[in-house]
Amino acid sequence: xxxxxxxxxxxxxxxxxxxxxxxxxxxxxxxxxxxxxxxxxxxxxxxxxxxxxxxxxxxxxxxxxxxxxxxxxxxxxxxxxxxxxxxxxxxxxxxxxxxxxxxxxxxxxxxxxxxxxxxxxxxxxxxxxxxxxxxxxxxxxxxxxxxxxxxxxxxxxxxxxxxxxxxxxxxxxxxxxxxxxxxxxxxxxxxxxxxxxxxxxxxxxxxxxxxxxxxxxxxxxxxxxxxxxxxxxxxxxxxxxxxxxxxxxxxxxxxxxxxxxxxxxxxxxxxxxxxxxxxxxxxxxxxxxxxxxxxxxxxxxxxxxxxxxxxxxxxxxxxxxxxxxxxxxxxxxxxxxxxxxxxxxxxxxxxxxxxxxxxxxxxxxxxxxxxxxxxxxxxxxxxxxxxxxxxxxxxxxxxxxxxxxxxxxxxxxxxxxxxxxxxxxxxxxxxxxxxxxxxxxxxxxxxxxxxxxxxxxxxxxxxxxxxxxxxxxxxxxxxxxxxxxxxxxxxxxxxxxxxxxxxxxxxxxxxxxxxxxxxxxxxxxxxxxxxxxxxxxxxxxxxxxxxxxxxxxxxxxxxxxxxxxxxxxxxxxxxxxxxxxxxxxxxxxxxxxxxxxxxxxxxxxxxxxxxxxxxxxxxxxxxxxxxxxxxxxxxxxxxxxxxxxxxxxxxxxxxxxxxxxxxxx
Amino acid sequence: xxxxxxxxxxxxxxxxxxxxxxxxxxxxxxxxxxxxxxxxxxxxxxxxxxxxxxxxxxxxxxxxxxxxxxxxxxxxxxxxxxxxxxxxxxxxxxxxxxxxxxxxxxxxxxxxxxxxxxxxxxxxxxxxxxxxxxxxxxxxxxxxxxxxxxxxxxxxxxxxxxxxxxxxxxxxxxxxxxxxxxxxxxxxxxxxxxxxxxxxxxxxxxxxxxxxxxxxxxxxxxxxxxxxxxxxxxxxxxxxxxxxxxxxxxxxxxxxxxxxxxxxxxxxxxxxxxxxxxxxxxxxxxxxxxxxxxxxxxxxxxxxxxxxxxxxxxxxx
Numbered sequence: 009x010x011x012x013x014x015x016x017x018x019x020x021x022x023x024x025x026x027x028x029x030x031x032x033x034x035x036x037x038x039x040x041x042x043x044x045x046x047x048x049x050x051x052x053x054x055x056x057x058x059x060x061x062x063x064x065x066x067x068x069x070x071x072x073x074x075x076x077x078x079x080x081x082x083x084x085x086x087x088x089x090x091x092x093x094x095x096x097x098x099x100x101x102x103x104x105x106x107x108x109x110x111x112x113x114x115x116x117x118x119x120x121x122x123x124x125x126x127x128x129x130x131x132x133x134x135x136x137x138x139x140x141x142x143x144x145x146x147x148x149x150x151x152x153x154x155x156x157x158x159x160x161x162x163x164x165x166x167x168x169x170x171x172x173x174x175x176x177x178x179x180x181x182x183x184x185x186x187x188x189x190x191x192x193x194x195x196x197x198x199x200x201x202x203x204x205x206x207x208x209x210x211x212x213x214x215x216x217x218x219x220x221x222x223x224x225x226x227x228x229x230x231x232x233x234x235x236x237x238x239x240x241x242x243x244x245x246x247x248x249x250x251x252x253x254x255x256x257x258x259x260x261x262x263x264x265x266x267x268x269x270x271x272x273x274x275x276x277x278x279x280x281x282x283x284x285x286x287x288x289x290x291x292x293x294x295x296x297x298x299x300x301x302x303x304x305x306x307x308x309x310x311x312x313x314x315x316x317x318x319x320x321x322x323x324x325x326x327x328x329x330x331x332x333x334x335x336x337x338x339x340x341x342x343x344x345x346x347x348x349x350x351x352x353x354x355x356x357x358x359x360x361x362x363x364x365x366x367x368x369x370x371x372x373x374x375x376x377x378x379x380x381x382x383x384x385x386x387x388x389x390x391x392x393x394x395x396x397x398x399x400x401x402x403x404x405x406x407x408x409x410x411x412x413x414x415x416x417x418x419x420x421x422x423x424x425x426x427x428x429x430x431x432x433x434x435x436x437x438x439x440x441x442x443x444x445x446x447x448x449x450x451x452x453x454x455x456x457x458x459x460x461x462x463x464x465x466x467x468x469x470x471x472x473x474x475x476x477x478x479x480x481x482x483x484x485x486x487x488x489x490x491x492x493x494x495x496x497x498x499x500x501x502x503x504x505x506x507x508x509x510x511x512x513x514x515x516x517x518x519x520x521x522x523x524x525x526x527x528x529x530x531x532x533x534x535x536x537x538x539x540x541x542x543x544x545x546x547x548x549x550x551x552x553x554x555x556x557x558x559x560x561x562x563x564x565x566x567x568x569x570x571x572x573x574x575x576x577x578x579x580x581x582x583x584x585x586x587x588x589x590x591x592x593x594x595x596x597x598x599x600x601x602x603x604x605x606x607x608x609x610x611x612x613x614x615x616x617x618x619x620x621x622x623x624x625x626x627x628x629x630x631x632x633x634x635x636x637x638x639x640x641x642x643x644x645x646x647x648x649x650x651x652x653x654x655x656x657x658x659x660x661x662x663x664x665x666x667x668x669x670x671x672x673x
Numbered sequence: 674x675x676x677x678x679x680x681x682x683x684x685x686x687x688x689x690x691x692x693x694x695x696x697x698x699x700x701x702x703x704x705x706x707x708x709x710x711x712x713x714x715x716x717x718x719x720x721x722x723x724x725x726x727x728x729x730x731x732x733x734x735x736x737x738x739x740x741x742x743x744x745x746x747x748x749x750x751x752x753x754x755x756x757x758x759x760x761x762x763x764x765x766x767x768x769x770x771x772x773x774x775x776x777x778x779x780x781x782x783x784x785x786x787x788x789x790x791x792x793x794x795x796x797x798x799x800x801x802x803x804x805x806x807x808x809x810x811x812x813x814x815x816x817x818x819x820x821x822x823x824x825x826x827x828x829x830x831x832x833x834x835x836x837x838x839x840x841x842x843x844x845x846x847x848x849x850x851x852x853x854x855x856x857x858x859x860x861x862x863x864x865x866x867x868x869x870x871x872x873x874x875x876x877x878x879x880x881x882x883x884x885x886x887x888x889x890x891x892x893x894x895x896x897x898x899x900x901x902x903x904x905x906x907x908x909x910x911x912x913x914x915x916x917x918x919x920x921x922x923x924x925x926x927x928x929x930x931x932x933x934x935x936x937x938x939x940x941x942x943x944x945x946x947x948x949x950x951x952x953x954x955x956x957x958x959x960x961x962x963x964x965x966x967x968x969x970x971x972x973x974x975x976x977x978x979x980x981x982x983x984x985x986x987x988x989x990x
Contacts, residue, residue, distance in 0.1 A: 468797065
């Protein structure tokens with residue numbers, strides 16, 4: 009076995025440092041969001057002053073009469089102040105001063121207040137992420153509606169060209185940036201320890217930091233609106249990004265912060281899964297969702313540093329007068345394109361793989377059958393992860409890169425469709441002779457499969473260089489990635505919410521509203537994005553506010569559908585708020601009769617997740633297997649008379665606890 | 674859980690008649706659907722597939738897209754039909770609390786799936802390579818050192834200069850004249866030399882099936898041969914700033930004789946302007962244009978210091 013059954017130190021959420029006896033200070037004196045805001049403002053003011061002090065004399069500043077350095081330094085120090093106000097550095101500074109760290113959440117931290125603090129409990133961080141991600145998603149969605157309003161007319165009519173470009177950039181960046189953690193954040197952080205039988209994550213402070221960087225990035229990105237936005241879209245291509253006005257700094261800093269956030273989140277998950285698995289949790293018994301989290305985390309850790317580097321170079325080009333991306337001064341715009349897409353392509357698999365993991369986790373439960381081809385599913389995750397680093401130049405087929413590079417990338421891009429296709433093999437095998445229950449999570453999983461298939465096949469069209477000549481930079485690409493990201497990932501996200509919210513809160517979401525939400529979202533999603541394939545093939549480029557007159561009917565259809573799609577998401581928000589805040593109908597511990605280890609603890613789980621580290625006995629997908637042991641023994645070593653907890657029993661376990669249908673006490 | 678599963682349904686360990694029946698049914702439905710869909714795509718949709726038949730690249734791309742559509746339709750149909758069949762036939766009946774058969778995997782099915790998808794991918798790749806090489810690069814920008822060039826004589830050179838926010842065209846074989854009109858002769862190979870003066874743009878001649886990014890300081894070459902007369906649409910396909918959406922125009926394919934007369938008359942008409950332009954080159958550095966250079970230097974803007982990118986005129990985000 010990889011680790012012994014007696015952990016070397018007692019596992020407590022938040023760490024083992026002695027808490028000591030501390031008088032609880034009043035809520036407004038303890039670090040939380042309000043102190044963070046104060047810190048952010050103070051930091052911004054300091055950074056702004058520092059920037060003016062440093063850069064006012066630069067030639068570039070004098071000529072352009074704009075100084076980017078105070079804005080950039082203001083954002084950076086504002087973020088440092090935000091984190092300091094939250095108390096992120098408190099333990100670090102204490103230990104540097106030779107005093108013990110305060111560490112864990114106190115039991116006095118109950119109720120809603122802990123969600124506004126720098127909490128070291130992974131479950132609290134998961135819920136913080138969930139609310140944050142929903143807020144970011146809705147914000148990005150509002151920008152999308154503004155885009156569709158503008159595109160109702162072939163000429164510009166509601167938004168000026170520069171306002172339209174601001175909206176396009178904010179929508180794309182908000183979605184791509186914030187949604188990189190849309191599943192890893194809420195569900196990865198919440199459920200990975202529960203699924204592997206751990207009481208905590210490996211690095212709770214790092215995990216909480218990864219969350220608290222996201223509101224900072226969100227606010228910084230939105231503040232770009234105050235500067236008139238940025239003109240480059242979410243891709244931020246040089247040299248336009250060097251030329252652009254002050255809003256570009258908000259893009260670069262926000263994206264850099266999110267890059268940092270996902271690196272931290274990824275590190276934490278990898279180490280947690282490698283080191284904190286319960287005894288018996290072999291890699292061959294790991295839930296597929298955890299496999300997808302590990303694969304995604306590797307992508308995050310390896311790809312995001314390149315993004316941070318690219319953003320850093322944009323910032324120095326704009327402030328410190330470097331010339332990384334300026335051809336006439338010795339740099340190259342291609343450098344940015346390659347740096348960005350070296351991150352950007354793994355980024356889309358960071359978005360896609362968690363979706364695969366969730367649906368593969370959901371379907372065995374509602375088919376009452378084992379997951380077909382567990383090894384195939386794991387191979388899918390690993391194959392996609394490895395290959396995703398070898399395909400990025402397919403975004404650059406027409407850009408003038410070395411022509412003999414292109415066939416190689418055409419081949420690798422087409423090859424990556426093979427492991428991606430494995431999730432369909434797994435799904436189809438699981439459906440074979442199954443007993444399918446169409447609950448709301450299962451509906452969303454099916455929707456994900458259907459939408460992702462359309463998106464994935466359109467990817468084949470794009471990977472083919474001759475076809476890509478017409479399709480690149482057009483609405484065909486938009487349709488492709490909206491199908492894969494929104495149709496795939498967001499449908500999986502919704503499925504995950506309906507599936508796991510009873511576990512996280514002990515409250516069930518209204519099933520009728522959930523079904524209405526699904527059917528309206530599915531219908532209007534397809535009616536919004538399917539015509540975009542045609543619009544792109546008929547010659548409308550991306551990010552334009554004017555288009556050919558004959559495309560107006562299709563564009564109007566898409567815009568109306570987009571508003572109806574927004575209505576379906578409103579139904580979700582109403583369901584979410586109504587069910588969790590107003591109606592609050594309690595749910596059983598395991599309403600879906602799932603064998604997953606996370607369902608064997610009470611809903612919501614206690615602070616320590618498990619009273620004792622469980623002994624894992626089988627994989628979670630053994631539905632229909634005659635005589636299969638339960639997924640884990642939650643009280644190992646206590647039923648055969650041995651006193652020491654966690655000891656491995658030699659004569660086998662005669663009485664099993666933790667069966668899915670028994671209430672665990 | 675697992676307890677009463679011994680009595681649940683046909684034993685899955687031995688593949689028997691019921692399983693084969695489902696498989697055969699699904700296969701037949703799929704066969705019929707594909708047999709209907711693929712000819713529809715090929716014969717009905719095919720002739721109307723974008724980007725049309727106006728040039729050699731457009732024709733090859735239309736063929737390419739149609740073939741890809743014909744190949745992907747059975748894949749999409751297969752998955753949808755399977756899902757639909759499963760949702761109809763394999764639903765859990767009311768009151769049935771038992772689990773399904775414990776099928777963990779099937780090595781033969783998985784191996785077949787991998788082999789078939791591998792073969793399909795290699796086939797699509799081989800087809801794509803042929804469609805890329807034979808039509809001399811399929812209208813895509815190949816960079817300054819293209820490797821797939823058209824045969825049959827020297828092509829007409831057209832330089833596409835992209836700047837914020839207009840395309841202009843220089844014809845080096847006609848005195849280096851620069852005109853906002855794009856006129857091409859029918860039946861002759863054309864070499865587009867695409868470059869930019871400021872930020873990254875992309876020259877997209879839709880009906881010609883040509884797309885080539887315009888990078889500052891880079892000459893991006895794309896080839897095509899216009900076959901049919903008519904008008905084609907030119908768009909910028911890479912976000913280049915505020916008026917990217919308005920950076921559109923038209924081009925014309927005319928007979929060779931008309932092209933000659935247009936070129937000669939334009940060259941004569943534009944001769945005074947051509948004299949003031951910098952000499953024709955593969956790329957241009959706006960900071961060292963001789964005529965402009967004096968003006969810039971007198972303003973104190975020289976190569977270093979980032980002066981080229983400011984002040985912000987016209988003001989944009």
